[in-house]
Amino acid sequence: MRAQKQAATKYSPFLLMFGWHPRTPIEMEEEDETLEETANIKEEAIFESDADMDRMVANRDTFMTRVDQQVQQNVLEAQAKQQEQFAKQKSKGVKVFQFSIGDLVLQKVMKNVGRKGGKLDALWTDPDRIVDIDDHQRIALEYPAEDWATLKGEGAI
Structure with missing residues (x-):
């Protein structure tokens, strides 16, 4: 039985589904011992006429509408x-x-990160100039001519 109040809704799923708080077996035993006669009288009195039944349904409907609005706000x-x-x-x-x-920026040389040795290799490249910045804050850099020659020789382009 899902009787625990949820953090987001501030209500128990049982109340949201059925419109009333669940009664646990312990609560039912306590009621049986103390209020058995009055509970039977109340149940018979509720359903004496159709008008009473309609009023109870209308009250339940307005209650559930208020609970639904409050749940939406809480969520x-x-x-x-x-x-x-x-x-x-x-x-x-x-x-x-x-x-x-x-602006001039430096790029970190990432090939040094997971490589053994190479402790004397440069950690940063020479400064490069920013040519373009797009909507997602990605930057296009202008490489010097000697960098392009190096990249072509390595087969990267």
């Missing part, structure tokens, strides 16, 4: 909170750099 608040926490976690430890066209 939106929970989603906003989760998005805020995600954005905070995502931005944690991220360095942001502001580049503009024409």
Whole structure:
């Protein structure tokens, strides 16, 4: 039985599905011992006329409408909170750099990262000029002519 309140909705799934709080077997035993006669009288009194039944259905409908509106609001608040926490976690430890066209930048040489030896190799390339920045903050660099000759000789192009 899904009787535990959910964090996002603030209601139990049982209440949202059936419109009332579930009664556990322990609660039912306690009611049987103390209120057996009054419970039977109340159940008989509720269904004496069709008007009473219609009123009970209307009350249940308005209750469920209010609960549904409150659940929608609670879910939106929970989603906003989760998005805020995600954005905070995502931005944690991220360095942001502001580049503009024409700036000189260095590129890190990544082939040195997992390679044995090569401790004396350069960690950074010579400065390159930024030629273009697109909508996704990707940068196009202008390589000097000697770099193009080196790349052609290695078969990279």
